[in-house]
Amino acid sequence: MVISFNSIKGGVGKSTLAVNFAAWLVKEGHDVLLVDGDEQETSSDFTAYREQTRGDTGYTLVNMTGANLRKQVESMRSKYDHIVIDTGGRDTTSQRAALSVADVAMIPFAPRSFDLWTITKVIEVIDEIQSIRDKPLKAYTFLSRADIKSADNREVAQALATYPAIQYLPYPICNRKAFSNAAGVGLAVFETEQPDLKAVAEINALFNNVLHGHNTPATA
Template sequence: MIIALLNQKGGTGKTTLALHLAGELARDGQRVTLIDADPQGSALDWSQQRAREGHPRIFGNIGLARDTLHREAPDLARGVDHLVIDGPPRVAALMRSALLAADLVLIPVQPSPLDGWASAEMLSLLTEARIYRPHLAAKFVLNRCGARTIIARETAEMLADHDPPLLASSIGQRVVFADAAQTGRLAREIDDQSPAAREIAALAAEILRLDIRRASS
């Protein structure tokens, strides 16, 4: 399956989710490659930091921030079980290419009505992509949310009847994610029993239960 994490709005935590989702999918011996399609290269920076710290490689990570991604991704996907794309913010050509490459699009949003409204441009691109990929699946995922806060509940309610729908799993605002980014590790490697590790595991399990098949190329 090719999973793209995309949102035109920056700061939604795409890279953190992409890295942790790739790591979680790779836990049981599945072959996973992460494509860093963001010109900022934050996922590649994380991998380089991981190597400097001497941590073992658990999934492949390559940079591919160009608008030919949709033509190159199918070949890359043939050698793995899952391909995770960390998409770019506000680069329409790259975004379109990532959408055309994906089987599933995850749209991270923070618990704020403004984040929901800011996704309008992203949804317009998704609608455009479905002209060519009518079976392209998409889901919102609530990220960086404070537990039991009113704004988190209101955002979830706002997206409840939305298309795309909201995943049941949500990811909290956790200090461990910042530690993971700085040290080239994953939350599970820092504390296997942490709320962050459990939330990422629940997210990965929910995505796999969707049983989305890789589109034929």
């Protein structure tokens, strides 16, 4: 499966989730390729720290940007169990190439009004991509960097659920320090010496649903 993490607005935790998903898939016993399609190279920086911390990243990392990303990913699809693509936080050629080749698009939204304002642009991009694909793209939205307790979470979740072009997944990822603390040393949130069990539960719920369809509730 090819899973692309996409957003047309930065600061939603896209790269953090992409690298955590890659590490999570490795933990599940899969052979994984992580594609850094973001010019900021956040996933590449994470992987460099990961190699220093662990000695072995557990997955293969490649950098790909531009329209050629689609062709390169297609050529490597059969070599890995799963390919995770981290794209930039704006509408770029790399992001559209990733959407054109992915089986699943993961589109995080922070529970803020100015983040939700981008939903129309996101849907326009998804619709354009769907029109040129032979097989429909599974596009999912979910809350990322959500407040631990806030009415904003509920309001934005309800708004996201009203758009038929993208499926809302009710598995929010909260804005927990555990994610940034782990990423700063090249680790997934479940790999730290004393993992934040709530953060681990959240990613398990989201990732299991995407990969297996398991409806495992996260702990808020």
